[in-house]
Amino acid sequence: MEWFSAEGYWLSRLVFQRALAVVYLVAFLAAVRQFRALIGERGLTPVPRYLDRVSFRQAPSLFQLHYSDRFFATVSWLGVAWSAGLLLGLADDLPLWANLLAWAVPWALYLSIVQVGQVWYGFGWESLLCEVGFLAVFLGPADVAPPLPVLVALWWVLFRLEFGAGLIKLRGDRCWRDLTCLYYHHETQPMPNPLSWWFHRLPRWMHRGEAAANHVTQLVVPFLLFAPQPVRSVAAVVIIVTQSWLVLSGNFAWLNVLTMVVATTAAGGALWGALLPVEAAAGLGDPPGWYAVVVIGLAVVLAVLSYWPVRNLVSSRQVMNTSFNPLLLVNTYGAFGSVTRLRHEVVVEGTADAVPGPDTVWREYEFRGKPGDVRRRPPQVAPYHLRLDWLLWFAAISPGYAQPWFPALLAKLRQNDPAVLALLRHNPFPDAPPAQVRARLYRYRFTDRAERRATGAWWDRTLVGDYRAG
Known part of the structure; x- marks a missing residue:
C-alpha cells in the first residue's frame, strides 16, 4: 500500500507527537490552575449551572455524566500526567491499537474540558487543539509508517488556519489592505509581551513589510503545502519562521506554537534528519487491513465535514473561529480581521x-x-x-x-x-x-x-x- 504509507515522514511524526504532547501538557496545567475560579462549583460561571442548559448532544463531555470540582481536578491532572507520558515516548512502542487509544485519551479529556469551558474556552486555539489532537490519534506508533491520509488532513488544518486568517484580514479592516495595521497592533494586541514595546517602535516601513509578509504567508504559501517535496518543506519552514515572529512579538497562548507543531508534519524526513540526531526507522511493515479501513473512513468523514468550512472560506460573510459540529472537527479559523487603534x-x-x-x-x-x-x-x-x-x-x-x-x-x-x-x-x-x-x-x-x-x-x-x- 505505497499510496497509504508515508515512510519519508517517520521523523516528522516523531517531532509532531512530542511537540503536541508539550502543548497538551500546558493546556491541562492551565485547566488545573484556573478552573476553580472560572468554572468551578463556586466559580464566575459554574459548570453545573451551564450543564443544566445544554445536553450531551450539544456539548459531549465526561462532565455531562458527573461534575464536581474534585472530579474536574482529577481529569485535569490525569491529562497532565498522560501528556507527560506521551512526551517521554511511553506510547511509541505500544501495539497499534493501544497507541491509538493512548492518543485518544488526552483528546477526549481536553474536549470534555472545552465543552464545559463556556466563554473562557471560546478561543480558536482551543478548537484547534481538539481538532489536531483528534487527528493525532490516527498517526500510529513508531513501528508503523505514518498514514498519508492523516498527514494530508493535518496539512488541510494548516491550510485552513493560515488561509482563513489571511482572507479575514483581506476582507476585513482596511488597514490590512493599505499595510498599516502593524502601526497599531503591537500596542493594542490582547496581551503584549516583553518585546512588544520594541516591535511597536520599529520604523513604519518595517511595519508595512510585516503586513505584506503576512499576506504572502497566509494567502500564497498555504497552497504550497500540497506541492511535492522539497517545496512542501519550504512552505512549512516559512510558516514556522513567521509564527516564530509572532511568538516574539506577543502572547497568543499556544496558537502560534501549535501552528508550528502542525507545520512540522509538512517538513519531510530529510529536513528533520539533518537537524536531529535520530535515525529514521527503515523497513516498516505494511499497516494491518483494519487500520487502513479506519483511516480511509476517517478521510471520508473529514471530506464531508469540510463542506462547511470551505463554504465559509468562499463566503463574503466569512466568520472566524467557528465549529460546525459538537466534536470540534474541521473548524474554521482566523484572527484580527479588525485591529483596534486605541x-x-x-x-x-x-x-x-x-x-x-x-x-x-x-x-x-x-x-x-x-x-x-x-x-x-x-x-x-x-x-x-x-x-x-x-x-x-x-x-x-x-x-x-x-x-x-x-x-x-x-x-x-x-x-x-x-x-x-x-x-x-x-x-x-x-x-x-x-x-x-x-x-x-x-x-x-x-x-x-x-x-x-x-x-x-x-x-x-x-x-x-x-x-x-x-
Whole structure:
C-alpha cells in the first residue's frame, strides 16, 4: 500500500507527537490552575449551572455524566500526567491499537474540558487543539509508517488556519489592505509581551513589510503545502519562521506554537534528519487491513465535514473561529480581521471605606498578564493562557463582552475569594476584604523612547471614566 504509507515522514511524526504532547501538557496545567475560579462549583460561571442548559448532544463531555470540582481536578491532572507520558515516548512502542487509544485519551479529556469551558474556552486555539489532537490519534506508533491520509488532513488544518486568517484580514479592516495595521497592533494586541514595546517602535516601513509578509504567508504559501517535496518543506519552514515572529512579538497562548507543531508534519524526513540526531526507522511493515479501513473512513468523514468550512472560506460573510459540529472537527479559523487603534484597559480598584468620599484612597488590583502598573514591563506568558486577563481585554473593547462574569468577579473580590485571588498578581487587601470595589476605564499607550528613558515607564495612561459591564 505505497499510496497509504508515508515512510519519508517517520521523523516528522516523531517531532509532531512530542511537540503536541508539550502543548497538551500546558493546556491541562492551565485547566488545573484556573478552573476553580472560572468554572468551578463556586466559580464566575459554574459548570453545573451551564450543564443544566445544554445536553450531551450539544456539548459531549465526561462532565455531562458527573461534575464536581474534585472530579474536574482529577481529569485535569490525569491529562497532565498522560501528556507527560506521551512526551517521554511511553506510547511509541505500544501495539497499534493501544497507541491509538493512548492518543485518544488526552483528546477526549481536553474536549470534555472545552465543552464545559463556556466563554473562557471560546478561543480558536482551543478548537484547534481538539481538532489536531483528534487527528493525532490516527498517526500510529513508531513501528508503523505514518498514514498519508492523516498527514494530508493535518496539512488541510494548516491550510485552513493560515488561509482563513489571511482572507479575514483581506476582507476585513482596511488597514490590512493599505499595510498599516502593524502601526497599531503591537500596542493594542490582547496581551503584549516583553518585546512588544520594541516591535511597536520599529520604523513604519518595517511595519508595512510585516503586513505584506503576512499576506504572502497566509494567502500564497498555504497552497504550497500540497506541492511535492522539497517545496512542501519550504512552505512549512516559512510558516514556522513567521509564527516564530509572532511568538516574539506577543502572547497568543499556544496558537502560534501549535501552528508550528502542525507545520512540522509538512517538513519531510530529510529536513528533520539533518537537524536531529535520530535515525529514521527503515523497513516498516505494511499497516494491518483494519487500520487502513479506519483511516480511509476517517478521510471520508473529514471530506464531508469540510463542506462547511470551505463554504465559509468562499463566503463574503466569512466568520472566524467557528465549529460546525459538537466534536470540534474541521473548524474554521482566523484572527484580527479588525485591529483596534486605541488600547483601553479595565482597572479594578478597592477601598476599605464603607462610604467612599473625596478623600477615599483606592488601591488597584494587579493582574498577571494584562497591563496595569505603567512601570511594569509586559510579561512573557505564552504558551500559557491567562483566561481572565484575555477576557478583560475583550471587556475593555465593549462592556457587552463582560457579561455575565464581570459582576461576579467584582463580587468575588469583595469577598477576598481565594480561588479568584490566586489568578491575580497582587491583592491590595491581604488582611481583610475591601468594603467597596469599582472598575475604571483607562486609555493606555506605549511610551516613546524619550518618555521611557525619563520615567522608566512602559506605558502612559489617561483616565476615560468609570466602567460598567453592559
